[in-house]
Amino acid sequence: xxxxxxxxxxxxxxxxxxxxxxxxxxxxxxxxxxxxxxxxxxxxxxxxxxxxxxxxxxxxxxxxxxxxxxxxxxxxxxxxxxxxxxxxxxxxxxxxxxxxxxxxxxxxxxxxxxxxxxxxxxxxxxxxxxxxxxxxxxxxxxxxxxxxxxxxxxxxxxxxxxxxxxxxxxxxxxxxxxxxxxxxxxxxxxxxxxxxxxxxxxxxxxxxxxxxxxxxxxxxxxxxxxxxxxxxxxxxxxxxxxxxxxxxxxxxxxxxxxxxxxxxxxxxxxxxxxxxxxxxxxxxxx
Amino acid sequence: xxxxxxxxxxxxxxxxxxxxxxxxxxxxxxxxxxxxxxxxxxxxxxxxxxxxxxxxxxxxxxxxxxxxxxxxxxxxxxxxxxxxxxxxxxxxxxxxxxxxxxxxxxxxxxxxxxxxxxxxxxxxxxxxxxxxxxxxxxxxxxxxxxxxxxxxxxxxxxxxxxxxxxxxxxxxxxxxxxxxxxxxxxxxxxxxxxxxxxxxxxxxxxxxxxxxxxxxxxxxxxxxxxxxxxxxxxxxxxxxxxxxxxxxxxxxxxxxxxxxxxxxxxxxxxxxxxxxxxxxxxxxxxxxxxxxxxxxxxxxxxxxxxxxxxxxxxxxxxxxxxxxxxxxxxxxxxxxxxxxxxxxxxxxxxxxxxxxxxxxxxxxxxxxxxxxxxxxxxxxxxxxxxxxxxxxxxxxxxxxxxxxxxxxxxxxxxxxxxxxxxxxxxxxxxxxxxxxxxxxxxxxxxxxxxxxxxxxxxxxxxxxxxxxxxxxxxxxxxxxxxx
Numbered sequence: 178x179x180x181x182x183x184x185x186x187x188x189x190x191x192x193x194x195x196x197x198x199x200x201x202x203x204x205x206x207x208x209x210x211x212x213x214x215x216x217x218x219x220x221x222x223x224x225x226x227x228x229x230x231x232x233x234x235x236x237x238x239x240x241x242x243x244x245x246x247x248x249x250x251x252x253x254x255x256x257x258x259x260x261x262x263x264x265x266x267x268x269x270x271x272x273x274x275x276x277x278x279x280x281x282x283x284x285x286x287x288x289x290x291x292x293x294x295x296x297x298x299x300x301x302x303x304x305x306x307x308x309x310x311x312x313x314x315x316x317x318x319x320x321x322x323x324x325x326x327x328x329x330x331x332x333x334x335x336x337x338x339x340x341x342x343x344x345x346x347x348x349x350x351x352x353x354x355x356x357x358x359x360x361x362x363x364x365x366x367x368x369x370x371x372x373x374x375x376x377x378x379x380x381x382x383x384x385x386x387x388x389x390x391x392x393x394x395x396x397x398x399x400x401x402x403x404x405x406x407x408x409x410x411x412x413x414x415x416x417x418x419x420x421x422x423x424x425x426x427x428x429x430x431x432x433x434x435x436x437x438x439x440x441x442x443x444x445x446x447x448x449x450x451x452x453x454x455x456x457x458x459x460x461x462x463x
Numbered sequence: 464x465x466x467x468x469x470x471x472x473x474x475x476x477x478x479x480x481x482x483x484x485x486x487x488x489x490x491x492x493x494x495x496x497x498x499x500x501x502x503x504x505x506x507x508x509x510x511x512x513x514x515x516x517x518x519x520x521x522x523x524x525x526x527x528x529x530x531x532x533x534x535x536x537x538x539x540x541x542x543x544x545x546x547x548x549x550x551x552x553x554x555x556x557x558x559x560x561x562x563x564x565x566x567x568x569x570x571x572x573x574x575x576x577x578x579x580x581x582x583x584x585x586x587x588x589x590x591x592x593x594x595x596x597x598x599x600x601x602x603x604x605x606x607x608x609x610x611x612x613x614x615x616x617x618x619x620x621x622x623x624x625x626x627x628x629x630x631x632x633x634x635x636x637x638x639x640x641x642x643x644x645x646x647x648x649x650x651x652x653x654x655x656x657x658x659x660x661x662x663x664x665x666x667x668x669x670x671x672x673x674x675x676x677x678x679x680x681x682x683x684x685x686x687x688x689x690x691x692x693x694x695x696x697x698x699x700x701x702x703x704x705x706x707x708x709x710x711x712x713x714x715x716x717x718x719x720x721x722x723x724x725x726x727x728x729x730x731x732x733x734x735x736x737x738x739x740x741x742x743x744x745x746x747x748x749x750x751x752x753x754x755x756x757x758x759x760x761x762x763x764x765x766x767x768x769x770x771x772x773x774x775x776x777x778x779x780x781x782x783x784x785x786x787x788x789x790x791x792x793x794x795x796x797x798x799x800x801x802x803x804x805x806x807x808x809x810x811x812x813x814x815x816x817x818x819x820x821x822x823x824x825x826x827x828x829x830x831x832x833x834x835x836x837x838x839x840x841x842x843x844x845x846x847x848x849x850x851x852x853x854x855x856x857x858x859x860x861x862x863x864x865x866x867x868x869x870x871x872x873x874x875x876x877x878x879x880x881x882x883x884x885x886x887x888x889x890x891x892x893x894x895x896x897x898x899x900x901x902x903x904x905x906x907x908x909x910x911x912x913x914x915x916x917x918x919x920x921x922x923x924x925x926x927x928x929x930x931x932x933x934x935x936x937x938x939x940x941x942x943x944x945x946x
Contacts (some may be wrong), residue, residue: 193723226930233930252892264852268886275890351831384789388829396915401793
């Protein structure tokens, strides 16, 4: 569409509104949730497994405290996303097939990452389209729930906050937001902690710049993105940074540390456990 | 602001380096994109309505593409009945030659142009100038770029990378009686005065097209400055130039498409001008004596042949994807090195130019999905970026029909091997456990430098015990207790 004398625009941008959230929520697939299960699979993901294992353990403890029997398949490795987003479909399928095989019972699969959740819930069916595993992939995908989604929509989890007053910045991964459509469940959980105030940062809806292999293939573009994210978060001076995706946190934490900030992001599973278990909350407040 | 014209011989990474490190450009694009995002979101306040409108827009475009050959034939017949001459061009070169032939037939010396990205794609101006025909861009953004000898950096707002100060200087140097001023209205008036002369003296008017209606044989053109209206009515000859995918079946398809286009692009309910051209002048009316339509393929039939890739052609060129793209916002349009930048450009340019020349475009994205989320016709841009990555690293099987030029342009034996090993490691629990255990054991040896990563971040260190190990330990400690 032609024209507009756009060069006048910077003059018109003096709006005071923060660029925090765009009022669009596409991909809003209305998902039907099952009733509360007795048993679930817990899927950690490869980054949590190696780099932030406490988040996995905290999620397990929290779910068990809610009376859920947690099955942790020890054979789990990775959802296959790194190969998939790089275009290596066969390699991704080999890994994906294995995850499907080891979680074949009818129990829900609770995943500690919107990104792996997006891969399994959103992309597995297309990855296996037209192949013998197509039905298996669809059935598998239908049982995949992101952790905060599971807590809010299936467990109706109401955290009892035991901690002191804190302000919190939340980073939502793009996959959680756009593939799983679960960004609101993370906010809801944080907002239900009575002594916690969630603060919105500038361009909160924007990607942190991780993007898997993108961050090492195009380090300067990714670096520009994560630097802006760090600035937006530190500008609001939150006591804590919380995310339901460790991949983003690994990126943001690495940049926070690189720039000498003490702030270090925490996985929401650990944060919820910390706020709701007397002992942990006590330790943190001490 | 970059002084160079973008298509020069820099690599993608060199262009990225140049533009990322231009603080004025970074600030300028961020402000401009924020402005455009706000405009859009303020005009789509009802999400439910927006989603059903997008659904409708998408199905209209899909329907048109599913019958593309038939609709083009119907369009051609209708246009001919209406007295509009239709020309088919397979390549940019052919399209330019057609325009040139028409111009030379009329002994034309000057051409006034409304905005046309397709004429940017074919580099028409360069071709005309070589033959002694002087094109004048009449869209304000394009006019600025013509004076600056630059290429568009955005498909709706081509001169968005230029600051007010840049334009003031440019006008001071190039326009008669234009003193340096940063007053936007004064600048616009100065350019309009100059352009008005050109409109009256130009031999030919050339414009792009937003939609073509097969049912009625009409060409639809939206704009805000009136240059399209003048270029299509004042000169004796009007040439419209567009891609074959812009056809739509019914006149009734237009209202939703126009609503989606203008609201997504600039947050306008409707543009100042909506031109619907269905014939040359008749009897005592005004308007051009001749109207021509040049329909360009230039590689579009390649994605058309593949059901998934075909969705690329649904695009109505609103640019919402670039306005919302965190990569485009930081680079601007020139770094992409192609006529169509941003997310849509990254899925379209590989078809127009081949994957060899564009192999970085599908990869230079974090796949955040902001583009797909706002696309008014629901093009799954991230899925298509990923598909192009797949085609870029894959070798064609024997006797397999290529779906794009430049299959395997990014293929390297080393990377293929690396993903093969990755796949083995992560599909073998025993191997993976050994790997995880060793990583934890050797956490002290985590390198402090990791290519790319540590330019902006410190390295993450493996934990002392993996999640697997922690959970095992936790369960052991609780043995005897019911789960």
